[in-house]
Amino acid sequence: MKIRLIDPAYQHPYISHSQKVIKNIWFARLTLTTLAALTPPDIEVKITDENVEPIDFEEDVDLVGVTGMIMHAPRAYEIAQRFRQRGIPVVMGGPHASSLPLEAKEHVDAVVIGEAENVWEGLIEDSKNGSLKPFYKAEAFCSMEGLPFPRLDLLRKDAYMTINCAQTTRGCPHQCDFCHVTHFFGKTYRCRPVDEVIEEVKRLEGDFLVFIDDNIAGNRRYAKELFTRLKPLKKQWASQASMTLTRDPELLKLAAESGCVSLFIGVESLSSENLKDVNKSFNQVHQLEEAMKAVHDHDIMVLAGFIFGLDYDDEGVFERTLRFCERNRIELPSFFLLTPLPGTALFQRIESEGRLLHKDWGQYNGATVVFQPRLMTEETLQHGFNWACKEGYSWGSIFKRVFHPQQRFFTRVLSNIAYRSIAQKTPEGYLPRLSRILQGMNDTIPLQNTRDLIQRVGEKIAEKKLLLGQKAADTLKLYSVYNERLKTLFVRLEGSIDREGAKELAKRLKGALDVEIQKVVLDFNDVRAFSSEAITFLSRKGFLQTEEGKLWVAVNIPNIRS
Numbered sequence: 282m283k284i285r286l287i288d289p290a291y292q293h294p295y296i297s298h299s300q301k302v303i304k305n306i307w308f309a310r311l312t313l314t315t316l317a318a319l320t321p322p323d324i325e326v327k328i329t330d331e332n333v334e335p336i337d338f339e340e341d342v343d344l345v346g347v348t349g350m351i352m353h354a355p356r357a358y359e360i361a362q363r364f365r366q367r368g369i370p371v372v373m374g375g376p377h378a379s380s381l382p383l384e385a386k387e388h389v390d391a392v393v394i395g396e397a398e399n400v401w402e403g404l405i406e407d408s409k410n411g412s413l414k415p416f417y418k419a420e421a422f423c424s425m426e427g428l429p430f431p432r433l434d435l436l437r438k439d440a441y442m443t444i445n446c447a448q449t450t451r452g453c454p455h456q457c458d459f460c461h462v463t464h465f466f467g468k469t470y471r472c473r474p475v476d477e478v479i480e481e482v483k484r485l486e487g488d489f490l491v492f493i494d495d496n497i498a499g500n501r502r503y504a505k506e507l508f509t510r511l512k513p514l515k516k517q518w519a520s521q522a523s524m525t526l527t528r529d530p531e532l533l534k535l536a537a538e539s540g541c542v543s544l545f546i547g548v549e550s551l552s553s554e555n556l557k558d559v560n561k562s563f564n565q566v567h568q569l570e571e572a573m574k575a576v577h578d579h580d581i582m583v584l585a586g587f588i589f590g591l592d593y594d595d596e597g598v599f600e601r602t603l604r605f606c607e608r609n610r611i612e613l614p615s616f617f618l619l620t621p622l623p624g625t626a627l628f629q630r631i632e633s634e635g636r637l638l639h640k641d642w643g644q645y646n647g648a649t650v651v652f653q654p655r656l657m658t659e660e661t662l663q664h665g666f667n668w669a670c671k672e673g674y675s676w677g678s679i680f681k682r683v684f685h686p687q688q689r690f691f692t693r694v695l696s697n698i699a700y701r702s703i704a705q706k707t708p709e710g711y712l713p714r715l716s717r718i719l720q721g722m723n724d725t726i727p728l729q730n731t732r733d734l735i736q737r738v739g740e741k742i743a744e745k746k747l748l749l750g751q752k753a754a755d756t757l758k759l760y761s762v763y764n765e766r767l768k769t770l771f772v773r774l775e776g777s778i779d780r781e782g783a784k785e786l787a788k789r790l791k792g793a794l795d796v797e798i799q800k801v802v803l804d805f806n807d808v809r810a811f812s813s814e815a816i817t818f819l820s821r822k823g824f825l826q827t828e829e830g831k832l833w834v835a836v837n838i839p840n841i842r843s
């Protein structure tokens with residue numbers, strides 16, 4: 282019996298990679314090499330990664346297996362159709378088929394839902410007997426003990442940056458709403474026996490490998506043991522980890538000592554509201570800069586992932602994020618558009634809110650807007666994203682990010698050049714007009730004078746002044762979001778406000794005036810102390826009114842202009 286396993290290429294004018302880019306930065310997933318390793322030895326099994334070689338649709342085979350993420354679905358279905366036209370049965374598995382098995386079944390003969398380890402041999406037997414079942418789903422997750430080593434020998438070694446990939450764990454202890462991993466693996470986080478991983482790594486040629494785990498440090502005890510055992514092998518490795526890794530100095534040190542040279546870390550957003558909204562509050566915004574520094578201090582390169590289009594993102598998010606990357610010298614920023622993947626909590630929510638634009642899976646590629654964002658239009662989100670991709674890999678931005686005292690300067694520069702070649706293909710995008718203005722509306726205004734402040738008690742302003750020794754904040758913080766759909770700027774104020782602060786606020790609001798802004802909502806609820814001059818000034822301007830006993834007011838443009 283002959284089996285051909287196929288990884289479909291994503292065909293897209295600017296997202297698909299050229300052979301040269303694949304050779305510079307790409308590695309093959311372990312999907313098909315793992316399936317091949319699970320195939321009984323008496324069966325001839327071959328792999329085609331369409332990203333690096335064409336598919337032979339005329340090949341004489343008995344069974345075709347196709348994999349695919351969501352965006353690969355249309356191409357996977359086309360491939361299946363070509364083989365089925367010749368009467369060759371096709372089976373499909375992987376993230377897409379596992380999330381939407383009924384849809385997949387319309388295009389193939391059999392669908393494997395979830396992991397293949399416990400069903401693949403049985404499926405092959407059924408195929409031999411001409412009795413393929415429509416669906417195969419293992420009753421439980423497979424054991425991580427005794428997994429066969431992936432058949433890396435079946436890959437075209439010269440086509441990739443490396444074929445040296447291994448997996449130490451499956452799943453993730455976290456459950457971010459947008460992520461497919463927890464949907465696929467449930468709440469499990471399973472670790473392979475360290476001995477087996479070490480044996481596999483020892484067999485890899487060369488001194489560099491990629492651990493394709495979703496979160497290599499999800500179990501700190503396991504990770505510490507693994508890193509300790511890796512040290513004597515003197516390999517260099519790259520992987521993915523959640524930010525929690527950066528909070529354990531011993532773990533980070535061990536990672537570096539065991540050869541970790543780069544980590545993909547999902548930072549996702551600089552807004553704690555966004556992180557909370559997608560169940561990722563364990564990324565703590567106030568610790569982000571420290572976390573990036575901790576990784577750099579260990580000579581580990583940071584590939585930081587950011588998502589645009591989350592519900593609290595306004596037009597300022599693109600520039601704010603890019604400047605964060607430059608300030609923190611993030612070697613390789615990766616920008617993605619929020620993409621509701623079927624099966625995830627995010628998909629359910631966005632679909633139930635009627636915000637999905639379509640279900641053309643080929644466009645669910647992380648670079649195309651496929652849903653209605655909350656605070657901006659689809660067009661603004663797409664343009665802002667395109668702008669960030671291009672601007673992030675402009676020479677100016679690269680220059681700001683790559684110069685720092687850590688080692689691996691040339692690796693940093695070369696990988697930026699490779700990423701730049703991808704980013705350059707992104708269509709032109711513009712920075713939303715309000716972006717810069719919003720930076721000024723998200724700022725801290727220092728207080729000139731903390732004497733004579735009048736304390737705010739509950740919803741009212743107390744008559745008495747702050748008593749000696751009582752503390753008032755010495756800054757006024759502005760937290761602003763612009764809702765492009767409502768054409769309204771919401772400004773939440775926090776801290777204390779004196780006359781100078783009030784004047785500065787008025788100045789910035791005036792500067793923020795844009796034909797598009799129809800309304801400004803100032804929220805004074807978190808202002809703890811006012812100077813009497815500030816109250817007079819704000820009241821005279823019409824900014825400060827109590828409405829239903831609350832200290833907030835909606836200000837229309839003409840009021841601000843005057």
Ligand code: B12
Nearest residue numbers: 309310311312346347348350351374375376396397461647
């Ligand atoms: C390595 C990796 C990458 C590499 C891939 C390099 C490459 N050559 O493609 C990089 C980092 C570049 C990458 C990029 C992207 N990735 Co990725 N990636 C992974 C990761 C971490 C590991 C893949 C892997 O090797 N797994 C190990 C193998 C053994 O597991 P498996 O693939 O699931 O296969 C098992 C079963 O699914 C089943 N199976 C799978 N296929 C088939 C087929 C048949 C016939 C059968 C019988 C069984 C079967 O059997 C296998 C053994 O049990 C996965 C997460 C994960 N844990 O799988 C995400 C993952 C696959 N990626 C994902 C995404 C979204 C992307 C991007 C679209 C991100 C983006 N927005 O840009 C891009 C797309 C890249 C592209 N153009 O193809 C999502 C897919 C979700 C979805 N529903 O589509 C995942 C699940 C991660 C996530 N957080 O949600 N990725």
Ligand code: SF4
Nearest residue numbers: 453455456457460495
């Ligand atoms: S930490 Fe990363 S891998 Fe884990 S659930 Fe969140 S996004 Fe997915």
